[in-house]
Amino acid sequence: MQTITYKPFLIGLSLVAVLTACRNKSAPSEDQPGKGTTTDSASLPPVETNAPNSNYKPAFAGQTRIGGVRTKTPLSITVLNSNLQRPWAICNLPDGRFLVTQKGGKMVILTPNGQVSKEISNLPAVVDEGQGGLLDVNIDPQFASNRMVYWDYAEKATGGSLLAVAKGKLSDDETRIENPQVIYRATPAYNGSLQFGSRILFDDEGNLFVSTGERGANDIRVKAQDLSAAIGKVVHITKDGKPVPNGPFANTPNARPEIFAYGLRNPEGMTWNPETHELWEVEFGPRGGDEVNIIRAGKNYGWPVITYGIEYSGEKVGEGIQQKSGMEQPIYYWDPVISPAGTTFYNSDVIPEWKGNLFIGALSGNHVIRLVIKDNKVTGEERLLADKGERFRAITQGKDGALYTVTDGGKLYRIGKK
Numbered sequence: 001m002q003t004i005t006y007k008p009f010l011i012g013l014s015l016v017a018v019l020t021a022c023r024n025k026s027a028p029s030e031d032q033p034g035k036g037t038t039t040d041s042a043s044l045p046p047v048e049t050n051a052p053n054s055n056y057k058p059a060f061a062g063q064t065r066i067g068g069v070r071t072k073t074p075l076s077i078t079v080l081n082s083n084l085q086r087p088w089a090i091c092n093l094p095d096g097r098f099l100v101t102q103k104g105g106k107m108v109i110l111t112p113n114g115q116v117s118k119e120i121s122n123l124p125a126v127v128d129e130g131q132g133g134l135l136d137v138n139i140d141p142q143f144a145s146n147r148m149v150y151w152d153y154a155e156k157a158t159g160g161s162l163l164a165v166a167k168g169k170l171s172d173d174e175t176r177i178e179n180p181q182v183i184y185r186a187t188p189a190y191n192g193s194l195q196f197g198s199r200i201l202f203d204d205e206g207n208l209f210v211s212t213g214e215r216g217a218n219d220i221r222v223k224a225q226d227l228s229a230a231i232g233k234v235v236h237i238t239k240d241g242k243p244v245p246n247g248p249f250a251n252t253p254n255a256r257p258e259i260f261a262y263g264l265r266n267p268e269g270m271t272w273n274p275e276t277h278e279l280w281e282v283e284f285g286p287r288g289g290d291e292v293n294i295i296r297a298g299k300n301y302g303w304p305v306i307t308y309g310i311e312y313s314g315e316k317v318g319e320g321i322q323q324k325s326g327m328e329q330p331i332y333y334w335d336p337v338i339s340p341a342g343t344t345f346y347n348s349d350v351i352p353e354w355k356g357n358l359f360i361g362a363l364s365g366n367h368v369i370r371l372v373i374k375d376n377k378v379t380g381e382e383r384l385l386a387d388k389g390e391r392f393r394a395i396t397q398g399k400d401g402a403l404y405t406v407t408d409g410g411k412l413y414r415i416g417k418k
């Protein structure tokens with residue numbers, strides 16, 4: 001397991017993070033590298049050709065509609081399975097297989113060639129409505145010895161539903177989760193089925209970062225700015241669901257000590273940047289304004305005060321402002337939306353021109369996004385698999401240096417070097 005140093009902190013703490021198993025594992029190369037191809041950054045017109053929803057101006061050049069790029073390496077696109085049952089997350093297991101959640105409430109294991117196991121039973125019941133259901137999964141950094149699995153889901157609660165984080169042990173025969181326990185609940189509950197988030201990542205101390213959605217409706221989304229609520233946040237918790245000590249709001253009156261960052265809308269993607277060792281997040285905007293953010297301790301990411309989107313009705317959101325002192329700018333945004341879901345950095349030598357690029361599954365966009373990144377700025381954008389008509393929900397890099405992505409329609413795609 002590769003160890004990386006993580007040191008972006010207000011709190012003076014040098015925290016060390018691991019590239020854990022899901023969406024961020026360093027995949028050892030088994031193939032020879034390619035022919036040293038390079039990327040034509042921003043050499044083509046922007047990939048987005050539709051009109052934006054507003055005339056809002058970006059905060060800096062290149063924050064949206066960057067020039068297009070095109071992968072030069074010949075690719076092999078393969079459908080490995082077409083019969084998955086609403087897969088939502090895909091997590092690397094140490095042996096090269098994948099642990100996959102199904103929105104309806106079960107997990108399965110997939111081999112790299114797409115063979116699916118029997119459903120894994122004994123997870124707590126999920127609220128499988130709207131955007132709720134069984135959502136993300138990740139494995140303990142010591143999974144190989146302790147077989148512990150962490151997942152999150154929409155849970156029925158007084159007042160509606162909420163995002164719950166649970167853990168349990170994968171049985172030796174891989175048919176059930178033993179002793180499932182809820183370790184954290186992102187309260188308050190809300191009576192609605194939208195925008196739970198969520199992704200789970202481990203740092204190298206074995207603590208969890210969990211992104212939480214703000215539940216969508218106008219009367220609840222304002223709590224993304226409320227430090228006494230756990231929604232619209234990234235929280236930092238132990239394996240027992242307790243606040244990690246010395247968080248950025250540990251000494252703030254009425255704030256939840258587990259909050260790491262706030263002002264998020266619907267963060268369905270989160271991954272470690274293997275080069276900078278920082279936490280990257282992608283989230284849905286409203287009508288316009290899907291974002292990529294770098295999540296840093298104590299920072300406010302602005303929703304619903306600032307946004308590059310407008311309301312679905314066409315009205316402005318709040319005061320209709322896009323930038324404000326004390327609130328972080330996205331490093332990139334999309335208008336119109338593409339609905340960014342799961343995300344991963346590419347960290348293999350198999351396709352050298354992809355190394356350090358960010359890949360994102362787009363739902364309404366019906367493609368896989370490739371973003372070329374340099375010095376924390378986006379310098380090029382490409383759309384892959386745009387001819388498939390699929391909603392790409394989650395993506396990871398396999399041990400073979402290929403990308404594996406699952407779709408709402410039940411497909412597992414492999415995107416590899418030809």
Ligand SMILES: [Ca+2]
Pocket residue numbers: 263291301302303306307328330
């Ligand atoms: Ca924002």
